[in-house]
Amino acid sequence: MKRLGQEDKETLTTALDHSGQRATPQRETVFGVLLDQRDHPTADEVYARTKSRMPTISMATVYNCLETLVSSGLVKQVNIEREPTRYCPNLAPHAHFHCRETGRVYDVPVPAGTMEKLTDVLPGKYQADSVELVFRGHLAKGNSK
C-alpha cells in the first residue's frame, strides 16, 4: 500500500487543523487515492480505489472523508452536467476539459490571474466566491493523452 508522502501529509494535517479536524488513517488514504491518480474520479471510483488499500472502509466513511477534504479546501468538487460529482485535488488555478466521447475530465492549467480576470466581467452587485471554467469537446484525433 502506497503511503502519503511527508509533504502531502503536512498539507493534509495543516488544512484539517485549520478547519478544526484531525487527520485520520481513512482521510489520509482517501487523500492519497486522489493524489495518486488525478483523473477526477467519482465517489464510487474513490471508494473502489480506497477499498483496495483499506479493505474494511465503508462507502459512508469514504463519503464523509471526501466531504471533509472538500470542506477543508484540499479537494474541489467538479460537477459536469448531470454526471455524478467528481473530485479534484489540484488546487492550482486550472480549468477543466470534458471529453464528450470518453467522459474523461482533464486539468488545463491557466495563467495566473486568468480566473480573477473572468470575475471582472461581473457587475459589482454579484460577488463571486469562486469561478469554474469547463471546456467541452473531444480530443483531436491522434491525441490519446
Ligand SMILES: [Zn+2]
Ligand atoms: Zn481538476
